[in-house]
Amino acid sequence: MSGLVLKLAPKERLLINGAVIENGDRRGRLSIVTPDANILRLRDAIHPEDATTPVRRVCYAAQLVLSGDSDPTEARMPLLRRIEELSQVFTDPDSRASLAEATDALVRDHHYRCLKALRSLLPREERLLAAHSP
Secondary structure: OOOEEEEEOOOOEEEEOOEEEEOOOOOEEEEEOOOOOOEEEHHHOOOHHHOOOHHHHHHHHHHHHHHOOOOHHHHHHHHHHHHHHHHOOOOOHHHHHHHHHHHHHHHOOOHHHHHHHHHOOHHHHHHHHHHOOO
């Protein structure tokens, strides 16, 4: 059996294809065998009020597609433009690889992979912003 295996903490919540699922009182494990299911750990979710930086805003937009709150077809071009804008700032090889992966995933409608690749830029963005703060 292949697919995604999620190990859940007690009371951990997930969003799966638009439905919020909460684990019980014990640690749990789920095997997701449906390909392309939209899954988001709510502890990893970016809340609207936290989408205050360029990378966080792009992650939030990708997250809205993943959660079913944005239409994937309508969101594709704006997301691709935002990823392109990020590529003007993140020019190191690792960041370029993450942005290329996000673009490829988005074009293939693999929204979770897109979000995961974009989230990998968050620590770099934090360092850049900290270096340029007064």
